[in-house]
Amino acid sequence: MTDTLTPVLTAYWDEPDIFTLAGYRRTGGYRALPKALATPPEDIVAMVKDAGLRGRGGAGFPTGMKWGFLPQGHEKPHYLVVNADESEPGTCKDVPLMMANPHVLVEGVIIAAYAIKCHQAFIYVRGEVTHVVRRVQQAVADAYAAGYLGRDILKSGYDLDVVVHCGAGAYICGEETALLDSLEGYRGLPRLKPPFPAVAGLYASPTVINNVESIASVPSIVLNSASWFADLGTEKSKGYGIFSLSGHVVTPGQYEAPLGITLRQLLDLAGGIRPGHRLKFWTPGGSSVPLLTDEHLDVPLDFESVAAAGSMLGTRALQIFDETTCVVRAVLRWTEFYQHESCGKCTPCREGTYWMVRVLERLEQGNGTDEDLDKLLDICDNILGRAFCALGDGATSPITSSIQYFRDEYIEHQKRGGCPFDPSAATLFARGDSARTVGGGR
Numbered sequence: 001m002t003d004t005l006t007p008v009l010t011a012y013w014d015e016p017d018i019f020t021l022a023g024y025r026r027t028g029g030y031r032a033l034p035k036a037l038a039t040p041p042e043d044i045v046a047m048v049k050d051a052g053l054r055g056r057g058g059a060g061f062p063t064g065m066k067w068g069f070l071p072q073g074h075e076k077p078h079y080l081v082v083n084a085d086e087s088e089p090g091t092c093k094d095v096p097l098m099m100a101n102p103h104v105l106v107e108g109v110i111i112a113a114y115a116i117k118c119h120q121a122f123i124y125v126r127g128e129v130t131h132v133v134r135r136v137q138q139a140v141a142d143a144y145a146a147g148y149l150g151r152d153i154l155k156s157g158y159d160l161d162v163v164v165h166c167g168a169g170a171y172i173c174g175e176e177t178a179l180l181d182s183l184e185g186y187r188g189l190p191r192l193k194p195p196f197p198a199v200a201g202l203y204a205s206p207t208v209i210n211n212v213e214s215i216a217s218v219p220s221i222v223l224n225s226a227s228w229f230a231d232l233g234t235e236k237s238k239g240y241g242i243f244s245l246s247g248h249v250v251t252p253g254q255y256e257a258p259l260g261i262t263l264r265q266l267l268d269l270a271g272g273i274r275p276g277h278r279l280k281f282w283t284p285g286g287s288s289v290p291l292l293t294d295e296h297l298d299v300p301l302d303f304e305s306v307a308a309a310g311s312m313l314g315t316r317a318l319q320i321f322d323e324t325t326c327v328v329r330a331v332l333r334w335t336e337f338y339q340h341e342s343c344g345k346c347t348p349c350r351e352g353t354y355w356m357v358r359v360l361e362r363l364e365q366g367n368g369t370d371e372d373l374d375k376l377l378d379i380c381d382n383i384l385g386r387a388f389c390a391l392g393d394g395a396t397s398p399i400t401s402s403i404q405y406f407r408d409e410y411i412e413h414q415k416r417g418g419c420p421f422d423p424s425a426a427t428l429f430a431r432g433d434s435a436r437t438v439g440g441g442r
C-alpha cells in the first residue's frame with residue numbers, strides 16, 4: 001500500500017536537520033533556484049500553468065493562471081504574499097510543513113516572486129504559532145546569508161527581499177483580502193471584490209496571494225518538469241497534496257499522496273479507525289465544507305469528485321469521527337468557532353452565527369422543538385450566498401450537511417430530552433482504546 005504515497009514536500013521529514021539550510025541542501029534543496037533564474041519569468045509562469053497546479057489553500061484556483069493575471073508594464077510594484085495563517089479547524093499541513101522544512105517554502109517564494117517580477121514578498125504566519133514564526137525567520141535569515149535573498153541573487157541580477165509577518169491570531173485574516181488589510185496594519189476585514197488583489201492588492205498594487213503548500217510545490221515542478229507533476233493526480237486535479245488525518249484513526253498525521261486517493265486507501269495507510277469502532281462521519285477539507293459519511297469512503301479526493309459527492313476538497317483536512325461522536329455536539333463546537341471568529345462586518349454572518357449557536361445549544365441539550373430544526377435551516381439559508389465573505393457560507397456547511405445525513409439524531413435528542421451520547425466515549429483516552437498507537441504519517 002505504501003506505494004500509494006508520493007512524498008515530495010514531506011520526503012525528508014525524518015532527517016533530524018532537514019529544517020536547516022545544510023540539511024535542505026544535502027537533500028536536493030535550492031537546486032531548482034538556479035534553474036529558475038536562468039529561465040525567463042514568463043516561462044516559469046507557463047510551466048506552472050502546464051503543470052496544472054491548483055491552489056492548495058482551499059479554493060483550488062489554478063496557480064499559474066493567477067500569476068498570469070498581474071498587469072504587465074504597470075508602474076506600481078508587484079507583491080507576493082504567502083498565506084500561512086492556517087486557522088481552519090482540522091487543518092494542520094502548513095504549520096508542520098514550515099516547521100519541518102521551511103527552506104522549501106523560501107525556495108518556492110524566490111522562484112514565484114521571480115516569475116511574477118516582484119522584488120518584495122511577505123510570509124504572513126498565524127500569530128499563535130510563535131515557534132513557526134521563529135523557524136521561518138531563521139530560514140529567511142540563513143537564505144540571505146547564503147546569497148539566495150537580497151541583491152543580485154546567485155549573480156543573476158535579480159533582487160528580492162522577504163518579510164516574515166506575524167499575525168495576531170484571527171481566522172478571518174486567512175481570507176486573502178482581510179490578510180492584506182492586516183498586513184497593511186489595519187484590523188483584518190474582508191475587502192469588496194473586484195478589484196481583485198491581482199489588480200489592487202497590497203498597498204493598492206498588483207499582488208499574488210498563495211497558500212504555503214502551493215508555493216512550496218513550485219520548486220518540485222521546476223526541478224522535475226511540468227509533465228512530471230501533471231502525470232500525478234487526476235485529469236483536472238493534478239499533482240500531489242498533503243492529506244491531514246486527525247481524530248478517531250490509529251495513526252493520525254500527514255499523508256502526502258496524489259490527488260484522487262480515497263479515504264479508504266488513506267485509512268488503510270493510517271491503520272484504520274480506532275479498534276472496535278466504525279466510521280460515522282468525516283470532513284474532506286476542514287470544518288467549512290459539508291460532512292461526508294461512510295457512504296463516501298471510495299470518493300476520489302480530487303476537486304471534481306468531492307464536489308460531485310456534495311462537498312469540497314478544501315484543505316484536505318480529514319477529520320475522522322467514529323460512532324461514539326454526537327454529530328450535534330461536534331457541529332455545535334464548530335459553530336461556536338464561527339461565531340467567535342465572525343468579523344462582524346456583515347449582518348447575515350454576525351447575527352446568524354450567534355443565533356445558530358443558541359439554537360444548536362437547545363437542540364444538543366434536548367430542549368429543542370420541531371420548529372428549531374427548520375429555524376436552523378432557515379438561518380443557514382439566509383447566510384449562504386448572502387454573506388460578505390466565505391466564512392459565513394462555510395459556517396452553514398456542517399449544519400446543513402449534518403441535518404441532511406443525521407436528522408434522526410437531532411430528533412432523538414428532543415425525544416430523550418438530552419444527548420443520547422456519552423461524551424467521554426468519543427475521547428481518544430476512552431477506555432477500550434488502549435490499542436491506539438501514537439505516531440504519525442509522513
Ligand SMILES: Cc1cc2nc3c(=O)[nH]c(=O)nc-3n(C[C@H](O)[C@H](O)[C@H](O)COP(=O)(O)O)c2cc1C
Pocket residue numbers: 054055056057058059060061063083084085086087088171172173174175176177209210211212214215389390391
Ligand atoms: C475565512 C477564511 C479563512 C481562510 N484561511 C486561509 C488560510 O489560513 N490559508 C490559506 O492559504 N487560505 C485561506 N483561505 C483562502 C484564501 O482566501 C485564498 O483563497 C488562498 O490563500 C489562496 O491561495 P491558493 O490559491 O494558493 O490556494 C481562507 C479563506 C477564508 C474565507
Ligand code: SF4
Pocket residue numbers: 172190341342343344345346347349350387388389390391392393
Ligand atoms: S461573512 Fe462573516 S467574516 Fe465574512 S465579512 Fe461577513 S461577518 Fe465578516
